Amino acid sequence: MSELGASCPLPASSERVLLAHGGGGRLSQQLFEELFLPALRSPELEARHDGALLSAGGARLAFSTDAYVVDPLIFPGGDIGSLAVHGTVNDLAMCGARPRWLSAAFVLEEGLPLSTLRRVVASMGAAAAAAGVALVTGDTKVVDRGRGHGLYLTTSGVGVVEHGAAIGPQTVRAGDAILLSGDLGRHGIAIMATREGLEFETTIESDSAPVHAPVLALLEAGLEVHCLRDLTRGGLASALVEVAQAAGLGCALDGAQIPVEEDVQGACELLGLDPLQVANEGRFVCFLPAAQAERALEVLRKHPVSAGATAIGVVSSARPGLVELDTGFGSSRLLDMLSGEQLPRIC
Amino acid sequence: MSELGASCPLPASSERVLLAHGGGGRLSQQLFEELFLPALRSPELEARHDGALLSAGGARLAFSTDAYVVDPLIFPGGDIGSLAVHGTVNDLAMCGARPRWLSAAFVLEEGLPLSTLRRVVASMGAAAAAAGVALVTGDTKVVDRGRGHGLYLTTSGVGVVEHGAAIGPQTVRAGDAILLSGDLGRHGIAIMATREGLEFETTIESDSAPVHAPVLALLEAGLEVHCLRDLTRGGLASALVEVAQAAGLGCALDGAQIPVEEDVQGACELLGLDPLQVANEGRFVCFLPAAQAERALEVLRKHPVSAGATAIGVVSSARPGLVELDTGFGSSRLLDMLSGEQLPRIC
Numbered sequence: 001m002s003e004l005g006a007s008c009p010l011p012a013s014s015e016r017v018l019l020a021h022g023g024g025g026r027l028s029q030q031l032f033e034e035l036f037l038p039a040l041r042s043p044e045l046e047a048r049h050d051g052a053l054l055s056a057g058g059a060r061l062a063f064s065t066d067a068y069v070v071d072p073l074i075f076p077g078g079d080i081g082s083l084a085v086h087g088t089v090n091d092l093a094m095c096g097a098r099p100r101w102l103s104a105a106f107v108l109e110e111g112l113p114l115s116t117l118r119r120v121v122a123s124m125g126a127a128a129a130a131a132g133v134a135l136v137t138g139d140t141k142v143v144d145r146g147r148g149h150g151l152y153l154t155t156s157g158v159g160v161v162e163h164g165a166a167i168g169p170q171t172v173r174a175g176d177a178i179l180l181s182g183d184l185g186r187h188g189i190a191i192m193a194t195r196e197g198l199e200f201e202t203t204i205e206s207d208s209a210p211v212h213a214p215v216l217a218l219l220e221a222g223l224e225v226h227c228l229r230d231l232t233r234g235g236l237a238s239a240l241v242e243v244a245q246a247a248g249l250g251c252a253l254d255g256a257q258i259p260v261e262e263d264v265q266g267a268c269e270l271l272g273l274d275p276l277q278v279a280n281e282g283r284f285v286c287f288l289p290a291a292q293a294e295r296a297l298e299v300l301r302k303h304p305v306s307a308g309a310t311a312i313g314v315v316s317s318a319r320p321g322l323v324e325l326d327t328g329f330g331s332s333r334l335l336d337m338l339s340g341e342q343l344p345r346i347c
Numbered sequence: 348m349s350e351l352g353a354s355c356p357l358p359a360s361s362e363r364v365l366l367a368h369g370g371g372g373r374l375s376q377q378l379f380e381e382l383f384l385p386a387l388r389s390p391e392l393e394a395r396h397d398g399a400l401l402s403a404g405g406a407r408l409a410f411s412t413d414a415y416v417v418d419p420l421i422f423p424g425g426d427i428g429s430l431a432v433h434g435t436v437n438d439l440a441m442c443g444a445r446p447r448w449l450s451a452a453f454v455l456e457e458g459l460p461l462s463t464l465r466r467v468v469a470s471m472g473a474a475a476a477a478a479g480v481a482l483v484t485g486d487t488k489v490v491d492r493g494r495g496h497g498l499y500l501t502t503s504g505v506g507v508v509e510h511g512a513a514i515g516p517q518t519v520r521a522g523d524a525i526l527l528s529g530d531l532g533r534h535g536i537a538i539m540a541t542r543e544g545l546e547f548e549t550t551i552e553s554d555s556a557p558v559h560a561p562v563l564a565l566l567e568a569g570l571e572v573h574c575l576r577d578l579t580r581g582g583l584a585s586a587l588v589e590v591a592q593a594a595g596l597g598c599a600l601d602g603a604q605i606p607v608e609e610d611v612q613g614a615c616e617l618l619g620l621d622p623l624q625v626a627n628e629g630r631f632v633c634f635l636p637a638a639q640a641e642r643a644l645e646v647l648r649k650h651p652v653s654a655g656a657t658a659i660g661v662v663s664s665a666r667p668g669l670v671e672l673d674t675g676f677g678s679s680r681l682l683d684m685l686s687g688e689q690l691p692r693i694c
Contacts, residue, residue, distance in 0.1 A: 015460070015462070016460055016461060017455045017457055017460075017464065017489055019489050021487065021489050022489030022490075023489075028487065035461070035464065039465075039468040039471070039472040040472045042483050044481065045484070051484055052450075052483035052484040054447075056406045056408060056507050057405060057407070057507060058404060058406060061403060061408075063483060065450035065486055065501070066486045067452035067454050101401055105412045105413060105503075107416055107499050108368065110363075111363050111364060114364060115362070118382055121382060122386045124387065125387045125388075134389040135389055136392060136401065136410060137399040137410055137411055138383065140368065140379075142368050142370075142691070143369075143499075146493070147495065149490060152490075154414065154486075156452075156503035158401070158403070158408070158410055158505060160404060344489070345488075345490065345491070347488075
């Protein structure tokens with residue numbers, strides 16, 4: 001804070017990018033709403049979805065992009081290459097699309113061992129093959145030593161929307177069930193533990209994985225999926241607050257139904273983190289009519305990546321824009337979007 | 348070089364990324380052929396085009412991506428934002444597609460003034476509007492201070508192919524005319540002059556511009572466009588050598604027909620650069636039957652961005668894979684792909 005004091009806002013010209021602008025929480029949202037959206041306005045950006053829905057010559061497409069700057073490049077359960085494939089595949093899945101084609105753009109730092117690049121690219125290839133998507137176009141740039149951090153990677157993806165459903169917060173209704181596809185917090189804790197050299201009794205592995213198969217199975221089963229959201233930066237809490245705000249409805253969650261593994265819970269306590277705000281890379285929530293919840297859980301549990309799916313709460317019109325967690329024993333708390341930067345460079 | 352000497356190749360594990368791997372010349376090609384392609388193989392990557400051609404539900408699409416790491420972020424005639432829009436629009440145009448939708452992924456360095464980001468994003472918005480494309484999806488990550496260089500930007504694009512032509516080196520035939528859309532070298536020299544603080548009598552401005560309008564006009568006029576290539580990293584020489592190698596044919600160029608502005612020529616001489624290897628961002632070559640060259644030039648010259656179009660040579664089967672330049676007075680030289688790194692971080 002300058003000596004002018006808190007009552008005098010700093011002039012705009014001295015504002016600078018903070019790590020928290022990339023954290024997926026409140027400052028990320030503010031940057032999007034106040035800087036990107038006004039300059040780049042389009043109906044698709046205004047939908048504030050994980051990807052854009054497009055109509056091209058009779059085909060309905062989804063289009064999405066994500067930059068990856070994870071540190072370290074290689075971590076238990078994955079690396080920046082597989083993560084970048086899973087992340088974009090999952091963004092397309094959250095649009096209800098079948099992921100088909102990916103692009104990859106590398107920003108390499110001069111001096112990066114080619115063996116590291118080879119490993120990351122091999123991992124990308126394997127992840128793409130496993131997810132049934134093709135890497136069809138790419139680009140490589142090199143920046144001078146000290147101007148990068150090994151490599152940054154941006155993947156974009158195109159998928160085909162094969163159904164007529166309108167998936168998004170605007171379709172969420174009071175009475176919808178909220179399903180969670182599995183346990184929380186493993187990606188964030190795996191990264192944090194590697195970076196900080198923390199040792200736990202067992203190695204916590206990232207949950208990084210493609211989730212399009214169970215999502216497409218829900219749609220193919222004819223279930224009325226209202227909204228899907230993957231739980232990356234900012235975790236479950238940020239995703240649900242975003243949906244609640246966009247839908248103008250509230251979410252009431254039962255904490256006892258939200259799975260967090262014991263070692264992840266322990267690591268979170270040690271590090272002072274809320275597992276509901278920690279990033280995942282293979283987890284999503286699904287909103288659909290409560291009457292279909294049981295059938296949807298059956299479908300999800302048939303897929304290994306969502307075998308641990310649970311119903312964690314319901315949508316209500318009682319407290320619009322708020323997410324309330326019943327923590328047991330009659331107490332409850334409001335969940336908030338991540339504010340500040342909890343775990344920089346998590347993805 | 349290690350003390351083992353030149354006769355003993357270094358083990359693979361000590362190989363590292365060099366600036367020249369991002370230069371668009373020989374080392375870039377080697378990285379693609381030896382590292383990326385084997386791990387990520389797909390028919391689209393094997394086509395070695397500026398973008399991928401896809402079929403989705405009856406629609407023919409083009410999909411392309413480029414990372415931008417240009418230094419400085421703002422230069423005479425443009426900035427990283429407009430450059431990223433033009434670059435991806437042009438890659439789609441080189442596939443014969445009408446550019447429609449763009450994504451943008453930002454890697455911001457902590458501490459970047461928000462005023463710089465605002466300027467770049469405003470410039471992206473204006474460039475997209477001018478090119479008739481919509482920015483429909485995006486992402487922002489932030490890296491710690493000293494791990495970036497202000498900002499890196501990756502744009503991907505999707506376009507619609509509205510004609511049936513097969514555009515690519517495989518369609519090039521002996522006897523084809525080679526058309527060049529305008530003068531060479533301004534983008535590279537504008538960047539270099541800014542970076543090195545060079546002063547010329549006039550400010551040399553980048554040629555950065557979208558070129559889809561004249562390309563689509565050629566196709567709409569029913570001209571048989573065989574191949575298109577934009578002249579970015581590595582310049583005219585690298586682009587023509589690539590096409591000649593892929594087509595298994597030779598190119599014979601008339602140097603007198605290749606426009607280079609006097610101040611650009613002077614700067615190249617001062618800096619020891621070959622203007623035919625300097626990057627452009629609003630220039631392309633077009634291969635089509637010689638009998639259609641005059642009509643094609645008429646079409647191109649109606650568009651300001653290609654008002655200076657000329658016929659610079661012909662394709663022949665005489666010297667497969669080689670590009671020969673007639674420099675006048677009976678002398679000639681073979682053009683080579685850029686080797687090493689001439690101008691790092693040009694785009």
